[in-house]
Every structure is written in C-alpha cells, then in structure tokens.
Amino acid sequence: MLPIAIDVMSGDHPPPEYIAGALSALREDAALRVILVGDPSLIGARVSSIPKELRERIEVVPASEVVAMSESPREAIRRKKDSSMRVAVDLVKSGRAAACVSAGNTGALNAIAHFVLKTLPGVERAAIISAIPAAHGHTHMLDLGANTKATPEQLGQFAAMGCIISRDVYGLAAPRIGLLNIGEEDIKGHEVVQAAHVLLATSHLNYVGFVEGDDIFSGDVDVVVTDGFTGNVALKTMEGAAALIADRMRREFHASWLGRLAGLAARPVLRRVAASLDPRRYNGACMVGLTGIVVKSHGRADGMAFARAIITAALAARRGLTAQIAQALAAQGAGTPQGSTT
Amino acid sequence: MLPIAIDVMSGDHPPPEYIAGALSALREDAALRVILVGDPSLIGARVSSIPKELRERIEVVPASEVVAMSESPREAIRRKKDSSMRVAVDLVKSGRAAACVSAGNTGALNAIAHFVLKTLPGVERAAIISAIPAAHGHTHMLDLGANTKATPEQLGQFAAMGCIISRDVYGLAAPRIGLLNIGEEDIKGHEVVQAAHVLLATSHLNYVGFVEGDDIFSGDVDVVVTDGFTGNVALKTMEGAAALIADRMRREFHASWLGRLAGLAARPVLRRVAASLDPRRYNGACMVGLTGIVVKSHGRADGMAFARAIITAALAARRGLTAQIAQALAAQGAGTPQGSTT
16 A cells, blocks of 8 residues: 655644654554655654664655645645645545545645545535444544535535445445434425435435434444534534543542542443543544545544554545445445436 | 423323422422423323322413424424414413423424514524533534524524523623634634624623634533534534444443442442433423423433423523523524624
C-alpha cells in the first residue's frame, strides 16, 4: 500500500502531538508507511531520535503554510496553496499517497478535498461518515457535517455510500439502513425526508425506514443517514451528554470520603466503560464520495486519537474504499438507488 | 388557580398510571386542583378509595374516545371530538382549566392545541420547550418537535418565548440565548440560521451567538433555539446516549464478582448521579405561543414522571406564562425581536 499523507500542522494541538500520533500508528501497524507534511525542521527534530525501523517508514514533504481553524474555506483554497492541508490532499491526487489525514478546519478540508479530488461520477456531494458506539458494537452515521443540507437524491447517495462502508470496509453482510427523522411513522417529518423515504424504499438497499435519535445507539440499525446539519448537531449532542454524565460522576465520587472509597472500588469497571465509549477510539471520520480517501480527525484529538484516524485511513485504503464506492454507484446507475424514478 | 385538566387516557401506559401520577402531584402540591378527563367509571374506581382531602381537589370530566398513538393529526381533529385529549384542551379554551397535560400522540396534541387555542398575536407557530440537564443546572431548549422546520422569523419568535420561560417562569435575570448551529463562527450553517443570526444579533435579547450540540450541556448558555426537526433529533440523541452509557455500566458491574461488589459500593453515588440526570425529573414539555398552556408528557412517562409534567403545567399557570408571552411579544412589535428590519 502507498503511504498515508498526514497533515501534522493543523488542529487545536501543536504539531508534536500529531507527530506522536503518527509514530503510534506506525508502531501499531508494521506495514504502514506515512508522509508527514509540514515544517521539515520541526518534524526532523521529532523523528531524528526514533528507532531506525520506524524512521525508514517515514517520508517528509515540506509545506510552508498552515490553514487556521477560523479561516474561511474559500480563502484556504485561494491563498494557502502551500498549506500542509493542501499539500496532503495534493499527494492523494497525484497518486503518491493512498489517503490523507488532517485534524484541521473541517470546512477548509472539505472545500480543498472537493476542489482538488472532485466527487466520483454520480455523487453530487461528499459526506462525512464515522462509527458511533452502539448497543451492538457500532453504528455508522453520515453526513456528520460536510454539507449544511441535503436533497432527497443526495440522502439516497449517502445511504448507498454508508452501505458500502459498513459492508465492504467493516464486513457486515446486509447493513440495515435507517433515515433519521422525528418519528417512525411514514407520515412524519418534512418534505425532504419524506421524498428520500420513498426513494430508499424502492432502492436495492436493506432500508428499514425512519429511525429516531435514540436509534443511533439502539442496535436496531447499522447505518444512520441524515443531512450534515442534523448529523453534526446529533454528534456534538452525544459528546456533550457523555461529558456531562462523566463530570457528574466525577463530582459525586469526590463529594465525600465514602464516595471516594466507592470510586476507588468502582474505578476498574468505570474505566472499562469509559474506554469502550471513548470518542478517541472512534476518531477519524471519512469523507466519502471523492476520488480519493480523506480522513478528518477531531480538532481536539490528542496523539492517541489521531493515531486512530490514521489507522482508519489505512483500513479504508487497504479495502479499496474509493473503487468500491465508484463500482457500486456505477452498477446502480450513476448513484441513484435502483428502482428509483429520478 | 383554576384546576389543571389532565388527559388520563392517552400515552404508552394504561390510564391507571396517569391517574396515579395525578394523585402524586396532588400530594406534592396542596394548592393544586385537577380535572381528570377520560372514562368516568375507570377513573371513579381509582379515586373512590383515596383520602377525602385529595378527592375534594379532583373533578372528573367524561370523554368517550381516545386518540391513538399512531393516529394522523388531521383524523384526530376531524373524528375524535370527544377524545380525552380534545376535551382537555377544550377545558383550557373555555376557561375552566388553567392548563392541560397529555402523554398522547405529539402530532395530534400539537394539531388540536393549534386548532382549538390558536397562536398568540405575532406568533406564527407554537414551539415545544423543555428543561435539559446541564453543567450549571439546566438549559431550556426549543423547538423540540412541534414543527418540522422553521423560518428565521419563527426562530426569532422561539428565542423571545424561550427568554420569557427562562426569565419569568424560572427566574433567570438575563438568560443567555444561543442559536444551534454546526460551528460557532459567523460564516457557518445554512441560510436559515444565517438569517436568524442577523435577526437575533439586532434584537433586545441577550443573544450570545451560535452554539453547538455540546453547548446544550456546557453551562455557557441558558436557552438553545433551533427548529423542531433538529431539536427533536438532539433530544432523542441525548436520551439514547445516556441509555447506552447506563446499559454499559450495568453490564460491566454485573460481569464479575468483583464488579458486583464494586457496584454495591458505588450504588449510592451512581443513584445520585442517575437521579440528577433522570429524564423523568425533566418531564413535561410546554407548548409555547398558544393562547393557553398545553404540556406534553413523554409517551413512555410513568406516574412519577407524569406528576412532574403536571407540576410544570401548574408552575407555568401560576406564573401567568401565556399573559407574559403575549405582553412581551406585543411590546416587541408583533413578535419580531426589537431592532429587526423584517
């Protein structure tokens, strides 16, 4: 496999955190090679003293600029042609890298990825997909925020791409696809979800119908399809709810001597629960529908979480994600689910 | 205060659960009077043996029909004119009840409430608002699903009504109002939130700008404004995330002898955390913007949770919610936030 291009300059942390994440990924996956993109002297200082076995799997490609977290996507495309983000995406485009990973500005990464890589035939807009912990293991949800809205046809394309991720990358035989709505009855929701519901019901997909927010976790569905606005709000809401629960538990366990003792006794169990739900384990959202693989790491991701995003990119590359999606969409007639009349 | 009209027939539970909830509310609030609406023989059998002091504060109004959970709102209005839900709302309209409470079909309750009570001058659509647990106590969020979408002007009206609930019903001096979006920067989001952002920034409200899903819980905002689709998905998502965490903890504590012992030690602490976040404590979502008070209980609410919804209705009635909203909106010029140009 070609190396994975890694933007080590963008995100909420300073570059050494992302370089450390790349080194963790190299240690975990002995067949992995990476291209670290950014300031060569900064990268050099961090990788000069690591074991030769790791160093041999690292290439450095210089980039003189960084896209700021608050920079507008348009400015990022126009003015930052030598940014670490742009160079990493360009390496995928030119065929030197199998995929790229960045923890930077989502809007800019989305815009650069669309601008440089373009969408696959039959795909109007790429979507961001990620695994979410659920009762039966995990659910895949898309779009998590690549777009602020979606047409019924685009929701149909998201469903087809989500199915491929779940089936061909994660190995589920016949992923159950649900469309996020505010009720499960056929009559519920606005006209976009209503039209998408009709489209999906007549597609070749294993479509189970409308699902609600709590079904993301229920185990009753494998892929949850929604527009990028709703998906992003749902993702951030679950993160916020989990953080509130964790904070309340910490406080209650520290509120008294008895609580602290109980906390000591319960710690191994609570650690296992926290680890199984740790958002860092699920870090690495894939942009799907482009001619190459782009993985977005959470901006606040630490090195350990950033390594997960790199491993996700490597998995998608090894399973030939882009080719799988292109083939499946071509077989279905330019991205529209089979049997649809649009 | 006038009595609260209670639809005891609608919801996922059989009527005795809701009657028990009404009795709990009467025990908790000695000044409360209720009108139980439904099958008189069924209600009579449950209240005949209770203490006289409670019985004297109960009136029974018969209703011969029940709106089913899956019934279409239109059918409910047209064909179920003697349903417990309709009769309870009619009692508010006719001035016999200060407010009404139902755990039934949200769409039908919303449609009946709009049809019978109408919206206040300057309010285009009523919204559903509820308290959500947060780091600083709770946040109020609306719309939680009365509507499937909202215009910028309607979001402005939701913000004004949310402010009144938070200030005049719950006593916050200057509630911080946030608009739910997929990023905090001014450039983020679709055109509806963009236009609402401009409207709110020039209003008299204490508008803090865009907030994200995790801010619902962060304590950085007191009122979160969004359309009914996004709000309902966020609400169900937080319920689902909390249920998943609780389930994982239960399993881990039961996975071994040591875990079970630790669970015993930690139980009092975990119970306090669970109680502080218990959705039943937050049950009772208010429909705001109508000429009368309508409170929607969760369909799955048990008696204890249903009692919270009744207490919420009584609080809103005592604080003169409807008049407060009408006055505030009139003062602001037909519901549009001050200073706006629309």
